[in-house]
Amino acid sequence: MTVAVLGGPTRARTFSLQRQYALLGMLLIAPTILVFCAVIVYPLIYAIYLSLFSIYTPTLQGHWVGLDNFRQMFGSGEFWTTLQTNVIWTVGTLTLQVVFGVGTALLLNQNIWFRSLARSLVLFPYFVSTVVAVLVWRWMFNDVYGILNHVLLQAGVVDLPVDWLGRMPNAMASVILIGAWKYFPFVVIAVLARLQTIPPQLYEAATIDGAGVWGRFWDVTLPQLREVLVVIVLLRTIWDFKEFDLIYLLTGGGPVTSTQTLPLLVYKQAFGLNAMGTASTYAIGMLLVLLTFMALYLSRVGHEKEQT
Amino acid sequence: MTEHGTKSVGATIVAWTVVLATIFPLLWMAITSIKPQQELFRMPPMFLPENVTLEHYRNLLENTPFLKYFGHSLVIATSTTLLVVVLGVFGAYSLVRFSYPGRERIALVVLSTYLLPSVVLVLPLYLMMVKVGVANTLLSLVIAYTTFSLPYALWLLRAFMASAPEDLEWAALVDGASRLGAFVDVVLPQALPGIISTAVFTFIVGWNEYFYALILVNSDSARPLTTGVMNMLITSFNIEWSLLMAASVMMSLPLIVIFVFLQSHLTRGFAASGVKG
Numbered sequence: 001m002t003v004a005v006l007g008g009p010t011r012a013r014t015f016s017l018q019r020q021y022a023l024l025g026m027l028l029i030a031p032t033i034l035v036f037c038a039v040i041v042y043p044l045i046y047a048i049y050l051s052l053f054s055i056y057t058p059t060l061q062g063h064w065v066g067l068d069n070f071r072q073m074f075g076s077g078e079f080w081t082t083l084q085t086n087v088i089w090t091v092g093t094l095t096l097q098v099v100f101g102v103g104t105a106l107l108l109n110q111n112i113w114f115r116s117l118a119r120s121l122v123l124f125p126y127f128v129s130t131v132v133a134v135l136v137w138r139w140m141f142n143d144v145y146g147i148l149n150h151v152l153l154q155a156g157v158v159d160l161p162v163d164w165l166g167r168m169p170n171a172m173a174s175v176i177l178i179g180a181w182k183y184f185p186f187v188v189i190a191v192l193a194r195l196q197t198i199p200p201q202l203y204e205a206a207t208i209d210g211a212g213v214w215g216r217f218w219d220v221t222l223p224q225l226r227e228v229l230v231v232i233v234l235l236r237t238i239w240d241f242k243e244f245d246l247i248y249l250l251t252g253g254g255p256v257t258s259t260q261t262l263p264l265l266v267y268k269q270a271f272g273l274n275a276m277g278t279a280s281t282y283a284i285g286m287l288l289v290l291l292t293f294m295a296l297y298l299s300r301v302g303h304e305k306e307q308t
Numbered sequence: 309m310t311e312h313g314t315k316s317v318g319a320t321i322v323a324w325t326v327v328l329a330t331i332f333p334l335l336w337m338a339i340t341s342i343k344p345q346q347e348l349f350r351m352p353p354m355f356l357p358e359n360v361t362l363e364h365y366r367n368l369l370e371n372t373p374f375l376k377y378f379g380h381s382l383v384i385a386t387s388t389t390l391l392v393v394v395l396g397v398f399g400a401y402s403l404v405r406f407s408y409p410g411r412e413r414i415a416l417v418v419l420s421t422y423l424l425p426s427v428v429l430v431l432p433l434y435l436m437m438v439k440v441g442v443a444n445t446l447l448s449l450v451i452a453y454t455t456f457s458l459p460y461a462l463w464l465l466r467a468f469m470a471s472a473p474e475d476l477e478w479a480a481l482v483d484g485a486s487r488l489g490a491f492v493d494v495v496l497p498q499a500l501p502g503i504i505s506t507a508v509f510t511f512i513v514g515w516n517e518y519f520y521a522l523i524l525v526n527s528d529s530a531r532p533l534t535t536g537v538m539n540m541l542i543t544s545f546n547i548e549w550s551l552l553m554a555a556s557v558m559m560s561l562p563l564i565v566i567f568v569f570l571q572s573h574l575t576r577g578f579a580a581s582g583v584k585g
Contacts, residue, residue, distance in 0.1 A: 024487055025406025029414065032399035032462065039433070039455045040421050046432035060435065104326055110319035118327045120571050124334055127563055127574070129516035131534045132556040135541070136337045139549050145349055147336060154352070181330070189575065235423075242425035245518045249538065263427040270431055271523070283428045294423045301419065 050280035057274040069281035078257075078265070079285065086261040089176060089247070090240045096180035097236060098229070101187020106221070108188065109195045119192070126185035130245040137178050137250070141165060168258045171251050175259055179246055183239075187232055194228040195221070234297040238290055262286040334560075341365070341553040348550055364554040373528060374555060377536030384446055384532055385514035388453040392461045393507050400465035401495060405474070415466070422459035429455055430523050437524060444527045452520040457510045464509065468502025469495070505573040508566055515562055533559050 051069055055062030073079045108119050125133065140148050141164040149161040164174045198221065206216045244263040247253065253260035253268070260268075262282060270279035340348065341364055343357040368374050403415055433452055437443040442451070476498065480490040496503075518534040525531050531539070537555045541547060566574065 021406055021487065022408040025402045025408050025411075028398040028402035028406070032395045032458070033414070035395060035454060035458060036417075036421070039451060040424070040429065040459075043429045043432035043436065043455070044424070046435070047428050050431060050435075060438065104323075104330075107319060107323040107326060110323065111315050112320040112323045113315050114324075118323055120567060120575075121331050122327050123574065124331055124563075124567075127512055127516075127567075128334065128560055129518070129534055131516075131518055131538055132337070132559055133333075135537070135552050135556050136333045139340065139553065140333060140336060142549070145353070145549075147353055150351075150353055181333075185330075238423050238425075242427060244427060249518075263425070266427050266431075267523075276431060276435075280431050283425075283431065287425065287428050290423075290425065294420060297423065298416065298420060 047280050048284060050277055051284045053277040053280075055276040057270060057276045060276070062277055065277070069278050070285075072278070073281050073285055079282065082257070082260055082262055082265045083289065085172075085257075085259065086241060088172065089179070089243075089259070089261055090237060092172070092176040093179035093183070094233065094236050094240055096176065097184040097187050097240075098233065100180060100184040101232075102191055102225070102229075104184070105188045105191035105195060106217075108192060122188055123185045125182050128182075130182070130249065133178065133182050134246065134249040137174075138165075141174070165251050165254075167255055171255060171259050175247055175250055178250065179240065179243065182246065183236065186236065190228055190232050191225060194225055198224045231297070231300055234293055234300060237293050238297065241290060241293075242286070262289075337553045337556050340550055341557050343550060345550060364548075364550045365558070368551055368554045368558065372540060372551075372555075373536065374533075374540075374558065376528070377531055377533045378558070380446060380530060380536075381515055381532040381534075384449045384453065385511050387446075387450045388457055388514040389507050389510045391450065392454060392457045392510050393503060395458060396461035396465045396506065397496075397499070397503060399462050400469050401491065401499075403462070403466050404469040405477070405495075418459050418462045418466075422456075422463055424456075424459075426456060426519055430520060433520075434523055444525055444530055446530050448524050449517075449521060449530070449532065452524055453514045453517060457513060460513070461506050461510055464506045465499070465502060468505070469499050472498040472502075501573065501576065504570065505576045508570050508573050512563060512566065 052064060052066055053062045054065045054069070104122060108115065108122065112118065140146050143149060143161045143163060146161075148164070149158075152158045152162065163170060165171050202220045202224070203216055206220050211219055241261075242263055243261070244267070247259055247261055248264055248267070251259045253264045263286070266279045266282045266286070269275050269282055339355070339357065342360050342362065344359050344361045344363070347354065347357055347359070403411060403418075430452075433455070434443070437448045437451075442448045472495070476494050477490050480494045481487070485493065516534065517532075518538075521532050521535045525535065528536075537552070537559060540555065541552060
């Protein structure tokens with residue numbers, strides 16, 4: 001309706017106004033695009049270019065090796081074992097995040113006392129710096145004075161203090177658990193937002209049909225959550241897969257390489273083994289693995305936009 | 309599922325047990341930071357301190373470079389936020405309210421860079437910083453943080469601006485306002501809550517960032533809190549946990565301030581960040 005008013009006296013004027021607007025629009029986005037190209041697009045192309053070189057990190061001198069880096073990467077056992085570790089970490093922590101996340105969201109959707117306070121407190125682990133999270137957990141994991149070992153010893157669950165991070169499979173389990181603790185609030189918020197939009201009539205109808213709490217969850221809640229859960233899982237898969245800080249600061253990839261994921265391997269190649277070219281190859285290799293999930297997410301979100 | 313009006317006691321107990329268990333590590337951090345050293349190593353450990361002390365905070369502020377790192381983090385996170393929000397507001401406004409060739413494609417590129425792992429970009433960025441001569445400066449981190457905050461901010465702001473009604477802007481235009489006049493008088497005030505949410509998010513992410521800081525800055529003259537505090541852990545002979553817990557609490561201060569005053573903006577940012585179902 002308003003556009004019709006804007007249509008103005010003559011078509012020629014409208015036309016030139018539209019061109020002016022288009023120009024203004026491009027002018028407004030231009031700085032963003034410039035920065036984008038300088039700090040994202042160019043480095044991305046540069047990263048691919050680097051992966052074709054052999055570069056010694058301290059001097060940054062190197063020479064062209066073509067696809068040799070890739071041949072070595074795919075031929076080496078280290079890439080595949082690291083990928084395997086990466087998958088174990090991602091699947092483990094993501095599963096716990098979704099289970100805890102959905103469970104907590106369902107609880108916080110109930111009519112409880114101080115609900116909004118509970119909802120904001122539960123977000124804290126997600127927003128706290130990974131450095132803070134790691135320091136706190138390492139203090140709680142302390143073998144002599146840590147609270148966790150103390151409680152477990154007291155309760156008689158264990159006879160000796162547990163070495164949480166220094167041996168396997170404890171290290172992987174600890175990292176997965178702390179990852180779940182740190183990131184499950186993300187699932188809580190997203191699921192909670194969706195839960196609030198489920199029409200109560202659906203539950204009423206299910207109750208009349210004789211569905212219990214469990215039945216209502218399976219027949220009403222879960223189907224309604226399906227869409228948002230798919231998006232959450234895709235996003236978190238990408239984010240958990242590329243996680244560096246948490247694992248590096250908790251175990252450094254150890255013991256030996258048992259918790260070493262691809263981002264840690266890239267870091268080790270570049271600054272531990274001084275092979276910057278090879279490191280870039282591993283980074284690109286990791287990106288290739290992630291590409292599937294990125295494409296799935298993009299098609300999902302693009303698809304949703306068309307609907308609305 | 310919820311009974312209207314009546315609070316459920318059972319659900320309250322279960323829910324609050326979960327919430328308290330979730331934040332227990334953070335409570336433990338705060339408690340440890342105010343315990344005197346000798347109580348820290350008492351067996352069995354006490355939950356609440358017998359005597360409260362602030363000596364660890366004083367030690368932290370007087371005998372460590374903590375305040376310097378704090379300043380660096382403040383400068384980096386604030387500059388990144390300002391840069392990204394200004395660019396993002398204009399960019400998002402352009403993407404939402406103007407039509408020109410290539411617009412949809414730009415939006416798609418923005419979304420895909422939002423998913424790009426830092427580990428891919430960090431090595432070229434490192435080489436670029438060395439080449440341009442800004443390695444080991446605060447500026448290098450502002451540039452690096454733009455790589456993940458700009459796509460994110462654009463995406464958030466785009467969602468916020470798309471949800472604001474267009475009518476008011478058109479009305480202002482009909483009344484003879486210029487496009488930029490309408491932007492300042494109508495669009496900006498409408499988008500303000502979204503802008504605040506975006507700024508809060510960008511600030512927190514910049515404040516918490518560790519990976520780029522680890523690789524790009526290798527001197528105390530530009531080190532932010534995250535790598536700085538980890539350095540305090542690595543370089544000390546015996547780990548002073550109470551000092552580190554005090555540092556952790558201090559490091560979380562901006563976050564606590566945001567939670568107290570701007571909590572609704574955080575939740576709103578979530579809703580717009582591409583997970584809405």
